[in-house]
Amino acid sequence: MEKIINYLLHFGSLNDQQISLVKKHATELLLYEGDYFSEAGKVASQVGFILEGVIRVSYYNKDGEDVTRYFIDEDNFVVDLNSFDNRIPSSEYVQAVTDCKFLVFSKKSWENLSLTILGWDAIVAKITPKGLLQKIQRISPLIAEDAATRYRTFLERYPGIANRVALVFIASYLGITPSSLSRIRRNIS
Structure with a gap:
């Protein structure tokens, strides 16, 4: 749990009460190699922070071939942001390629943190461009x-x-x- 708190504190400040609230809303999720965190055709319903393991983001091309777009490893958030924010079906698969351990926030928990923690949206607003830049740099x-x-x-x-x-x-x-x-x-x- 401390890993995510330390990560968040790089982007803004949280007091002890806010840190407790973040911890309260996070649940641990274990995925085994081959399991999906989110799938194409379904609406992304959670934000994850990878504690251990590697995931890959992939899609099927017009020829039906499975194409890996990029990988994400420890100490990074993972979410299909467009699907999660806009509640539309995802076009990509997010799959564990090793056994993985995450801290996960449901859509409701994420929104609750936004409504409850003053400055949460500012922290997320600083994390998002970093994640998008990494995504661009990681694309095949x-x-x-x-x-x-x-x-x-x-x-x-x-x-x-x-x-x-x-x-x-x-x-x-x-x-x-x-x-x-x-x-x-x-x-x-």
Whole structure:
């Protein structure tokens, strides 16, 4: 619980009573590898803060292929913001690619914090652009780069994730086949 409080305090101040309220509204959620945090076609109903594990955001392209857009790891919020805020069906899947532990806020709890904690919206307003910038930076690199360069960029962007996530998901993110990724990894090592 302290991880999320420390994270929030980087973006604003909370007194002891407000911290207690945040803790009261957070519930712990465990997802196993392969489980979904939210799914395409459904309205996102919760905001999560990842305590342990890695999730991936993906979609199915016009050819029916599962494409990984980006990964999110510990000490980050995860939510399909457009779906959550506007109560519209999501177009993406948010899936655990390792066993994950989250602190989760329901839509009602999130709104309650907004109504109860003076300055909550200001904290969220500072977190949101940071998250959006990370999202833009994490979206799969341009296909114009060669595969080896994309993999090196992945390693820079996601230090520590390459050994935790299935190669098939990394290959999907890079826009290459798993066998091509294996070959690149052998040549880089």
